[in-house]
Amino acid sequence: MKSCAGAWCAYGPELRTPAGRVHWAGTETATRWNGYLEGAVTAGERAAAEALAQLG
Numbered sequence: 001m002k003s004c005a006g007a008w009c010a011y012g013p014e015l016r017t018p019a020g021r022v023h024w025a026g027t028e029t030a031t032r033w034n035g036y037l038e039g040a041v042t043a044g045e046r047a048a049a050e051a052l053a054q055l056g
Contacts (some may be wrong), residue, residue: 016046018054023047 016029025047030039 016043018050021051021054023051023054 012029012031012034016024016031018024025040025043027033027035027037027040027043029047030036030043031046032042033039
């Protein structure tokens with residue numbers, strides 16, 4: 001697993017914070033495996049779950 005570097009460590013949680021109805025996903029927003037395809041997939045699953053929860 002890649003280690004968190006610089007700004008990604010400091011601002012990572014803010015990158016994942018939804019902005020209204022927009023839920024961010026991508027390898028940069030992954031809590032694990034950031035920078036890898038696995039991180040992008042898990043971030044997408046997280047964002048989808050957040051969006052579904054917001055819909056009720």
